[in-house]
Amino acid sequence: MKIVISFPDGHIVDFDYTPISGMSIDKLIEDIADELTERYLRLAEFRKPVTSETRRKVKLGYMTWLPAKLYSAISEALTLEPIAQSKKSPQAYVEFDNEKEMEIIAESMGEVKIVKEELEKLIDEYTPDLMELDLIGEDLDKYFFYQVIGRK
Amino acid sequence: MSFRINSPSLRQALINYYIMEKRGYKGIIGISSRNLIFLDVDGKDEEQKQELISVLNAIVKIIAENSQYAIKCTGKIIIYETNGGLHGIITIPLTRFLWMKIYNFLSKEIHEGRIKYIDVRHVDFSIKRGYTTLRLNHIAKLYEKDVEVCSQHGE
Secondary structure, eight states, rough: OOEEOTTTSSOEEEEEEOOOOOOOOOHHHHHHHHHHHHHHHHHOSSSSSOHHHHHHHHHHHHHHHHHHHHHHHHHHHHHHOOOOOOTOOOOOEEEOOOOOHHHHHHHHHHSSOHHHHHHHHHHHHHHHHHHTTTSSSTTGGGGGGEEEEEEE | OEEEEEEEEEEHHHHHHHHHHHHHHHEEEEEEESSSEEESSSSSSSHHHHHHHHHHHHHHHHHHHHGGGGGOOOOEEEEEEETEEEEEOOOOOHHHHHHHHHHHHHHHHHHTSOOBBBBBHHHHHHHHSSSSEEOOOOEEEEEEEEOSSGGGTTT
């Protein structure tokens, strides 16, 4: 998955991140905060050697806003409606590369536990029907996209 | 609050659907295309079915007259029945130019009253959004016919 953080001064930082099955969302936030800290320390070119205390303080700064931003960005990427983010503060965007990553992150959010059997049942219900209805198959399916249409 | 979430694959759409349902949202799955024609009639009687077939045939004629803008030469006219009524589809992918030409034809015919049952809002929304959607709940095939659009030009 790709995570992009855009700062109000126009600076943009992006990460390629591979979520691991069973991980918690806190692990993802920690990893991104650590990576942001490392990149900042590299860019800042401190005169003195960087101490663990400096590193801790920089990371703490990121941790004041990063969790909320990442939660919003992940919720948005996981199907929820677009969430307005203030342009005065950093903004986060998340894009999934594949369905597997989506499933791992949805589960790591803790809100939705994807039960494989339920999902497979849903897929089994739809796919054969669509094939029987001639709506997928051959090369026709490349002209389609799918929509979930709904309301609260 | 209503929403539409687009996904490139059926599997991904079903994951979205699953997550939304678990979060307490009500939703259905739709299949959409920028390249295929879907038509919608809010009713299921014979007169409505016949109008739909005749409009689909008229569209095939337009495609045949402009077959250089069709992505494939052969396909099917299919009519599906759902809870909401009848839905017609021509399974020949079209370029945007031809797609717009057909929708302009439909829009004109509907607004001038020559087509009575095809849902005007569906056509107007389709033009506005740039794609058409067929909802996939409780769907069954009702009618099918093979069509060929390139023969006029010897392609």
